[in-house]
Amino acid sequence: MGRLATIVGAGGFVGRRLHARLESEGWQVSAPAKGDPGLFARDLGVVFYCAGLTADYDARPFDTVEAHATLVSEIARAGRFERLVYLSSTRLYDGQAKAEVGEDEPLVFDPRDPRRVYDLSKALGENITLCRTGGRGAVARLANVYDWEAGAPGFLSEWLIRAASERALQLQSSPHVRRDYIHLDDVVAALVAMGRGEPAGIVNVASGELVSNGEIAEVFRAAGWKVTFTGDAAPPPPPNARADRLRALGVEPRPVKDVVRGYLEGLKA
Template identity: 45%
Template sequence: MTAFTVLGASGYIGSRLVAHLRGQGHAVRAPARGDADIFSQPLGHAIYCVGLTADFRTRPFDTVEAHVGLLAEVLQRAQFDSLLYLSSTRVYLGAASTEEDAPLSVVPGDPSYLYNLSKLTGESLCHASGRAGVRVARLSNVVGPGMDAQSGNLVADLVRQAQQGAMLLRSHPDSAKDYIHIDDVVRWLPRIALDGRSTTYNVASGRQTRHGQWLEWLGEHYGSAFEVQEGAPLQQFVPISVARLQAELGVVARPVWGDDSH
């Protein structure tokens, strides 16, 4: 039995990670937001799932506090055997390569980049902290049961629409992203935390799934009609490299679509 602490355990990833770890027989603490005990009691292996997604544009200060401020306190004050910080493959926006050590591009004047910049600041803080056992996991687009339709996740929104009988896709059907199933995420994160030999990992499937495929799969599953908004833009996303993850852990992503993906 290994001791874990999941920070941000009330969120989609954090809550499922807690359930998975407990199901594996581990001792898991899931402190509530603002619980000062995280600075006075050993955390064991800490996994930092605190973060904002869809509402980061309207909550810039909360975004920085979640991605950087609280993290800084944990790195300075908390006792832990290891710490795994959850970042995002969104940081590759505008980059020529998605290998973990590749140079990245940012546009500070664009409000949309606040998410990327705050995540990268959190990553840099992890690397500069001088603490042993601190690693970063850049997560791709996570899908699975219980997705929040208000999260800004394309698939969660399409599922909500499909359940209501009709879907409208506002991007070109040939737009594609890397999607990773929540089951893979919760299985792989503890392995990275305990056995990772590198400091940064892409947690992704390594496959591009077209938006049109989601329309077809969800339409068939729910018997829902669908259409594409006229003039919908084509969104190009660079494929995410998973070479490091596969080489070190030997993992293969499960299909993102299945009977339990809704």
């Protein structure tokens, strides 16, 4: 029987794909239901902590704190795991006034901003994972994760899903918005690598490249799609998260434009 893994949040976007990947590689995977009373009383093996709130965190601040910090604190307190991989976000760098950041950068938050409940609760989850697990914790800071499976969240995911049935796309955004995008399968490869190896501290699970909506739109246009945007704002880009540690794990994130190009070619075939 393979190694034991427990996925907290196995029903979510990342958790579902991770579950399938681990099972395909022979892991024994446990996917406890929310509120499972036995979670703290049994051996969990390698814990992948995928639980969290994204789009509705501002409307549900107390649920956000529970999902990002309270439950992982209880898992750490019980201590019945081999290692703990906690999923966080590169959006924690958004307070940095720098063009490029690495994992060792101190984070900057304004606690008076109510929308920082996401960042602060994730940072607390990171602190518990790194400092209260006896050296058995690691943090994966995810950039903007995308895919084209039904219901995949996020701006680019929705764009790709619409492309399967629409050739003329009007998008509620600006061509000048820049983000770091990483495909879901590359994220899962990174998490599996972190689960297999020794805890690696904090790892940016990102492509290491900021790409604008306009650049991606050009890939669509070259493949035969029409793309327009409703806005023209040019907000400052977020700091670019370096991906050297991810590559050191043996994971080479694919450039978003290459992945999108291949996906569109498949739709045309």
